[in-house]
Amino acid sequence: MTATGEVLLKVENLSVEFDTPRGPVRAVDGVSWQVRAGEMLAILGESGSGKSVSTQALTGILEMPPGRIVSGTAEYRGADLIQMTTKERRKVVGDRITMVFQDSLSALNPVQSVGTQIAECYRVHRGMSKRDAMKKAAEMLDQVRIPAAAKRVGDYPHEFSGGMRQRVMLAMALALDPDVLIADEPTTALDVTVQAQILELIAELQAERDMGVVLITHDLGVVSDVADNVVVMYAGHVVERAATAEALENPVHPYTEGLLGSMPSAELKGRELPTIPGTPPSLHAIPSGCAFRTRCPIAVDDCAADVPPLLTIAPGREAACIRRTSLVAKEAV
Amino acid sequence: MIRFVLRRALAAVPIGVLVTLGVFALVFAMPGDPLRELAGDKPIPAAVLAAKRAQYHLDDPFIVQYLLSMKDILTGHFGTTFAGADIADQLRLRIPVTLKLTLLANAVQWTLGLFFGIYAGFKRNGWVDRSLLLATLVLLAVPGLVAYFAAQYLFGVELKWFPVSGVLEGFPHAYLLPALVIGVLGFAGLARLLRTSIVETVNADFVKTARAKGLGEQRVLWRHILPNALLPVVTFIGLDLAGMFGGAIITESIFNLPGLGQFMFQAIKLKEGGVVVLLSTLAFISFILINLLIDLLYGVLDPRVRNV
Numbered sequence: 122m123t124a125t126g127e128v129l130l131k132v133e134n135l136s137v138e139f140d141t142p143r144g145p146v147r148a149v150d151g152v153s154w155q156v157r158a159g160e161m162l163a164i165l166g167e168s169g170s171g172k173s174v175s176t177q178a179l180t181g182i183l184e185m186p187p188g189r190i191v192s193g194t195a196e197y198r199g200a201d202l203i204q205m206t207t208k209e210r211r212k213v214v215g216d217r218i219t220m221v222f223q224d225s226l227s228a229l230n231p232v233q234s235v236g237t238q239i240a241e242c243y244r245v246h247r248g249m250s251k252r253d254a255m256k257k258a259a260e261m262l263d264q265v266r267i268p269a270a271a272k273r274v275g276d277y278p279h280e281f282s283g284g285m286r287q288r289v290m291l292a293m294a295l296a297l298d299p300d301v302l303i304a305d306e307p308t309t310a311l312d313v314t315v316q317a318q319i320l321e322l323i324a325e326l327q328a329e330r331d332m333g334v335v336l337i338t339h340d341l342g343v344v345s346d347v348a349d350n351v352v353v354m355y356a357g358h359v360v361e362r363a364a365t366a367e368a369l370e371n372p373v374h375p376y377t378e379g380l381l382g383s384m385p386s387a388e389l390k391g392r393e394l395p396t397i398p399g400t401p402p403s404l405h406a407i408p409s410g411c412a413f414r415t416r417c418p419i420a421v422d423d424c425a426a427d428v429p430p431l432l433t434i435a436p437g438r439e440a441a442c443i444r445r446t447s448l449v450a451k452e453a454v
Numbered sequence: 455m456i457r458f459v460l461r462r463a464l465a466a467v468p469i470g471v472l473v474t475l476g477v478f479a480l481v482f483a484m485p486g487d488p489l490r491e492l493a494g495d496k497p498i499p500a501a502v503l504a505a506k507r508a509q510y511h512l513d514d515p516f517i518v519q520y521l522l523s524m525k526d527i528l529t530g531h532f533g534t535t536f537a538g539a540d541i542a543d544q545l546r547l548r549i550p551v552t553l554k555l556t557l558l559a560n561a562v563q564w565t566l567g568l569f570f571g572i573y574a575g576f577k578r579n580g581w582v583d584r585s586l587l588l589a590t591l592v593l594l595a596v597p598g599l600v601a602y603f604a605a606q607y608l609f610g611v612e613l614k615w616f617p618v619s620g621v622l623e624g625f626p627h628a629y630l631l632p633a634l635v636i637g638v639l640g641f642a643g644l645a646r647l648l649r650t651s652i653v654e655t656v657n658a659d660f661v662k663t664a665r666a667k668g669l670g671e672q673r674v675l676w677r678h679i680l681p682n683a684l685l686p687v688v689t690f691i692g693l694d695l696a697g698m699f700g701g702a703i704i705t706e707s708i709f710n711l712p713g714l715g716q717f718m719f720q721a722i723k724l725k726e727g728g729v730v731v732l733l734s735t736l737a738f739i740s741f742i743l744i745n746l747l748i749d750l751l752y753g754v755l756d757p758r759v760r761n762v
Contacts, residue, residue, distance in 0.1 A: 182662050182665040182666050212668065213668075215667040220663075222659060228659040229663065230664070230681075231660070232681050232755065232756055232757060232758075233678075233681075234757075241667065245668065245670075245673070277757040277758070
């Protein structure tokens with residue numbers, strides 16, 4: 122818990138359902154987290170764990186229907202984004218809270234120059250003239266370290282490399298100097314060296330601006346490199362919340378443990394990489410009680426009874442596992 | 455850009471030779487004697503017949519006839535029809551008729567197609583969308599011939615809203631009925647293509663980005679969705695516009711509009727190879743030009759295919 126800045130975005134008890142032909146499924150179930158100024162919060166989880174859906178729901182860009190927010194609040198400086206009218210929300214999302222997406226080739230409009238797309242932020246939210254907005258766009262490209270930015274402002278997305286495109290996305294997201302940046306798997310489509318550059322860039326720009334960053338990822342390596350705190354999600358639930366260093370050194374939830382165990386490392390050289398047995402449950406058939414129990418090495422009969430609550434086991438440290446939380450509680454006594 | 459146009463023009467030459475040769479061969483292969491057909495039941499003196507045959511080179515071998523026709527076309531000496539009309543004059547009179555009909559029909563088709571396509575695309579599964587699907591199936595199932603005669607009978611003969619045939623009432627009144635029928639028969643395909651294209655584009659990631667930028671729905675629609683969704687439609691419109699001449703043969707004959715289509719119909723009936731090839735060449739050139747324009751337009755709309 123290094124960050125002590127103002128709480129910028131506070132999500133509480135957020136639940137999102139999708140209507141499907143086979144009935145409603147709950148993709149996000151009672152999720153809570155918060156991000157402070159200057160903090161980088163990682164939301165870690167595999168595909169389908171609800172990590173992207175939760176942020177898309179609170180920013181209002183989730184397709185609704187079929188999506189539906191069942192409960193919860195998402196407060197930006199005390200104002201609930203979910204209760205806002207679309208018009209009010211548009212003044213916050215895109216201005217004070219901005220987003221970066223995974224695949225920059227499909228996330229940028231292919232028939233508009235990158236300059237036009239960045240300038241659009243200034244034109245719509247700041248009412249700038251076309252020329253001023255384009256000038257600012259070129260400045261932004263320069264800030265995200267795109268070489269010869271002034272010349273490239275009229276180029277189209279397909280004329281950039283993957284890493285450069287992601288920088289363009291970043292320039293667009295940071296154009297209005299937002300308070301919160303939600304980066305939805307920003308490095309997934311990039312190769313490893315470019316990944317590191319982009320993460321470094323995000324961290325640098327964050328430090329310059331003292332903004333809160335929500336980094337959605339399935340990559341533990343990414344988390345350990347840059348995140349201050351981490352929220353681990355499994356099947357729509359938060360299963361563990363901790364400072365990054367603690368979660369990596371001393372995971373409490375067996376799922377986090379399993380994820381760490383399956384990370385390649387020097388000690389495991391030449392041996393088969395351990396994996397978590399089984400596959401994530403279909404959202405149509407989430408096991409009763411703890412969703413992870415069918416894959417859990419330490420599951421007992423009690424695990425099937427109730428959904429384990431997220432319990433505080435130390436300051437800033439929470440986990441949802443009846444086996445581990447009771448254990449730690451006993452140890453603490 | 456200039457290189458692109460030149461390359462296209464060069465590529466058109468061999469295709470043009472094949473097309474004209476093929477068309478000429480088809481006319482040549484048709485049974486019957488054109489001059490006897492022209493004369494009808496009246497007996498023609500053998501000497502007149504021989505003179506006429508020589509004038510139109512009807513006794514020369516196929517390839518010689520073809521080359522002579524092409525020479526006339528390329529040098530602009532179109533000559534006269536078998537019936538004695540000056541072909542250049544005919545073209546001057548007939549091209550505006552066909553252009554008026556085609557452009558009016560396309561205006562109807564595009565207006566309806568774009569309007570319903572965009573509307574159905576943005577209000578998916580609404581009643582307009584559902585009716586459009588049904589209308590498309592019905593319209594596609596109705597043969598053009600039936601629709602033309604039915605419309606002519608209902609709106610021309612019975613209700614008397616439009617002239618039954620001919621161009622005596624001038625533009626646009628005389629052209630309205632055939633143009634409307636062509637437009638209505640054709641708009642459904644355009645609308646469905648646009649609808650599908652919009653539905654695909656709406657789910658694209660960059661639309662999500664646009665929403666995440668806090669843009670209003672109208673701006674997302676006109677600046678981000680439509681410019682992308684219209685790309686496949688541009689290609690469709692080009693092909694469709696070029697194909698209009700084929701449709702004109704039937705429509706102009708039914709509604710008795712003295713355009714190129716009707717000219718073509720008469721020429722085919724009389725086995726006038728020269729005229730048929732001339733008109734085919736005209737159609738071919740306009741086809742090439744329209745497609746070239748569409749390709750250039752496509753490059754303007756989509757930066758990804760520029761300079762190819």
